[in-house]
Amino acid sequence: xxxxxxxxxxxxxxxxxxxxxxxxxxxxxxxxxxxxxxxxxxxxxxxxxxxxxxxxxxxxxxxxxxxxxxxxxxxxxxxxxxxxxxxxxxxxxxxxxxxxxxxxxxxxxxxxxxxxxxxxxxxxxxxxxxxxxxxxxxxxxxxxxxxxxxxxxxxxxxxxxxxxxxxxxxxxxxxxxxxxxxxxxxxxxxxxxxxxxxxxxxxxxxxxxxxxxxxxxxxxxxxxxxxxxxxxxxxxxxxxxxxxxxxxx
Amino acid sequence: xxxxxxxxxxxxxxxxxxxxxxxxxxxxxxxxxxxxxxxxxxxxxxxxxxxxxxxxxxxxxxxxxxxxxxxxxxxxxxxxxxxxxxxxxxxxxxxxxxxxxxxxxxxxxxxxxxxxxxxxxxxxxxxxxxxxxxxxxxxxxxxxxxxxxxxxxxxxxxxxxxxxxxxxxxxxxxxxxxxxxxxxxxxxxxxxxxxxxxxxxxxxxxxxxxxxxxxxxxxxxxxxxxxxxxxxxxxxxxxxxxxxxxxxxxxxxxxxxxxxxxxxxxxxxxxxxxxxxxxxxxxxxxxxxxxxxxxxxxxxxxxxxxxxxxxxxxxxxxxxxxxxxxxxxxxxxxxxxxxxxxxxxxxxxxxxxxxxxxxxxxxxxxxxxxxxxxxxxxxxxxxxxxxxxxxxxxxxxxxxxxxxxxxxxx
Numbered sequence: 235x236x237x238x239x240x241x242x243x244x245x246x247x248x249x250x251x252x253x254x255x256x257x258x259x260x261x262x263x264x265x266x267x268x269x270x271x272x273x274x275x276x277x278x279x280x281x282x283x284x285x286x287x288x289x290x291x292x293x294x295x296x297x298x299x300x301x302x303x304x305x306x307x308x309x310x311x312x313x314x315x316x317x318x319x320x321x322x323x324x325x326x327x328x329x330x331x332x333x334x335x336x337x338x339x340x341x342x343x344x345x346x347x348x349x350x351x352x353x354x355x356x357x358x359x360x361x362x363x364x365x366x367x368x369x370x371x372x373x374x375x376x377x378x379x380x381x382x383x384x385x386x387x388x389x390x391x392x393x394x395x396x397x398x399x400x401x402x403x404x405x406x407x408x409x410x411x412x413x414x415x416x417x418x419x420x421x422x423x424x425x426x427x428x429x430x431x432x433x434x435x436x437x438x439x440x441x442x443x444x445x446x447x448x449x450x451x452x453x454x455x456x457x458x459x460x461x462x463x464x465x466x467x468x469x470x471x472x473x474x475x476x477x478x479x480x481x482x483x
Numbered sequence: 484x485x486x487x488x489x490x491x492x493x494x495x496x497x498x499x500x501x502x503x504x505x506x507x508x509x510x511x512x513x514x515x516x517x518x519x520x521x522x523x524x525x526x527x528x529x530x531x532x533x534x535x536x537x538x539x540x541x542x543x544x545x546x547x548x549x550x551x552x553x554x555x556x557x558x559x560x561x562x563x564x565x566x567x568x569x570x571x572x573x574x575x576x577x578x579x580x581x582x583x584x585x586x587x588x589x590x591x592x593x594x595x596x597x598x599x600x601x602x603x604x605x606x607x608x609x610x611x612x613x614x615x616x617x618x619x620x621x622x623x624x625x626x627x628x629x630x631x632x633x634x635x636x637x638x639x640x641x642x643x644x645x646x647x648x649x650x651x652x653x654x655x656x657x658x659x660x661x662x663x664x665x666x667x668x669x670x671x672x673x674x675x676x677x678x679x680x681x682x683x684x685x686x687x688x689x690x691x692x693x694x695x696x697x698x699x700x701x702x703x704x705x706x707x708x709x710x711x712x713x714x715x716x717x718x719x720x721x722x723x724x725x726x727x728x729x730x731x732x733x734x735x736x737x738x739x740x741x742x743x744x745x746x747x748x749x750x751x752x753x754x755x756x757x758x759x760x761x762x763x764x765x766x767x768x769x770x771x772x773x774x775x776x777x778x779x780x781x782x783x784x785x786x787x788x789x790x791x792x793x794x795x796x797x798x799x800x801x802x803x804x805x806x807x808x809x810x811x812x813x814x815x816x817x818x819x820x821x822x823x824x825x826x827x828x829x830x831x832x833x834x835x836x837x838x839x840x841x842x843x844x845x846x847x848x849x850x851x852x853x854x855x856x857x858x859x860x861x862x863x864x865x866x867x868x869x870x871x872x873x874x875x876x877x878x879x880x881x882x883x884x885x886x887x888x889x890x891x892x893x
């Protein structure tokens with residue numbers, strides 16, 4: 235059974251200026267364990283698609299099953315529970331709570347899952363360890379670099395062991411080297427079995443996915459598979475070039 | 484999310500904007516402090532009035548000699564001396580529900596003891612007076628019926644007189660003089676304090692009615708049985724009005740007044756006067772409480788205002804919380820608890836300030852300070868309710884946010 239089953243998914247907005255079809259009869263499936271890039275220019279429908287598969291929004295037409303659950307039938311509380319249990323979100327702007335430390339940020343999804351306090355702390359620290367930030371657990375977001383903040387956000391997304399990690403332009407606010415580190419982290423997590431969907435307009439980011447889905451004008455434009463670029467290898471090459479500038483020249 | 488955790492998270496949010504939170508709380512602090520202080524002052528004032536009324540004695544009416552008209556000239560209240568101690572006796576006999584009827588003659592005179600002297604009020608009366616005023620001796624005894632009948636030269640003195648005339652000496656069995664008549668002190672009254680009009684009720688010397696009439700007031704009163712006033716105590720407040728009507732009828736009959744003649748006496752219902760004073764004190768308390776309540780309301784509006792600002796500022800945070808699985812009611816609860824915590828902390832500080840203010844003012848004004856536990860509980864409850872009430876609208880705004888919109892907001 236596919237993890238994501240979208241069948242003729244549509245989303246129509248009723249605006250004052252008239253009806254806008256943001257997504258028009260899109261059907262696709264994503265299997266567990268995939269690393270997928272969703273691409274398209276702004277207005278292509280990729281954000282709408284992400285909101286729908288992320289259970290932040292409900293389709294106006296078609297069916298969507300996430301891990302076998304028919305999402306369009308759920309109440310808003312049902313959607314919240316699904317987001318809490320099965321989904322992890324990573325955003326371009328990190329969206330960390332500024333007043334509490336990294337550990338408390340990572341604990342947040344478990345707070346709404348009703349996890350007991352001590353278990354929460356343990357699992358948050360484990361998740362921070364998984365993204366390589368164990369020793370920064372008690373720093374506040376302000377005391378962390380952009381890349382570190384995004385790692386905290388990824389730890390937060392992972393902490394409830396979600397079925398799907400949904401990243402919306404996760405490298406959009408980072409420099410290219412840090413972006414490579416984050417993409418490398420996604421690739422590592424994917425190798426460990428986490429299903430990752432990257433939403434991006436950046437072809438450079440999409441190169442690191444095994445499958446690329448392109449949207450235009452609310453339609454599915456293409457769905458291709460490729461040999462992904464290896465972010466870790468690219469980082470090593472960068473480091474080597476930095477150590478021996480004359481070789482690069 | 485457990486309530487305990489929600490409160491902790493609310494405290495973090497409140498602490499993050501410490502100055503703003505403090506200013507917001509100030510509204511509640513002032514409101515609650517005002518309510519507590521004003522209610523305390525109001526009840527203090529009322530308590531004082533009540534205790535003064537109580538010191539006067541309950542259910543009293545005073546009958547004074549009234550106006551007489553001689554050849555078309557109206558001489559005014561007290562001009563005649565138409566009341567007698569026989570009137571007092573017949574009131575006790577014939578009017579329903581009368582507990583005591585005391586004939587009273589009051590004058591001022593100089594009391595002399597050893598090297599000192601003291602000008603004071605001399606009240607000549609009988610035992611009914613002490614029953615009517617619900618007043619007892621602190622030391623010694625009241626008059627014996629025999630002493631009253633024979634007009635013996637004995638006196639019971641008030642605390643102020645005891646202090647000023649005798650100083651450190653125990654006044655019992657001492658002799659002092661009024662108009663050269665040597666009186667023996669047989670008792671000292673318990674302290675009574677100020678009257679409703681601010682008069683010192685302890686500055687008084689009581690003597691038997693006949694003794695006062697013959698030895699102190701002098702000839703004018705000596706031949707007849709007239710008295711200045713009769714103090715009547717009724718069994719209950721309900722008995723006063725019919726009792727006064729009966730008394731008036733009885734006195735008109737005893738004084739042989741024609742149907743068209745004016746009363747030659749005046750009856751004053753002291754309970755009525757007391758009730759008026761109590762009503763005025765009550766009105767004062769309500770007025771103060773109302774003003775304080777308005778300031779509490781303003782404080783509540785301040786909380787609502789700052790919570791609305793907070794919801795707008797933290798839209799992205801709300802979006803994130805919704806994205807990671809918060810339900811609408813979780814967000815609603817979060818902001819409600821934040822507003823309630825803000826209000827409750829403000830309330831607690833307000834209580835401390837209010838109690839301090841009430842004690843200070845009571846101390847300065849010399850009133851009893853009436854800070855009841857009820858007032859404090861009500862203040863805590865009300866400030867919590869203000870948090871819920873004024874926090875609800877902003878919290879609902881927050882809970883109804885669309886997660887997609889909220890996350891996109893800058």
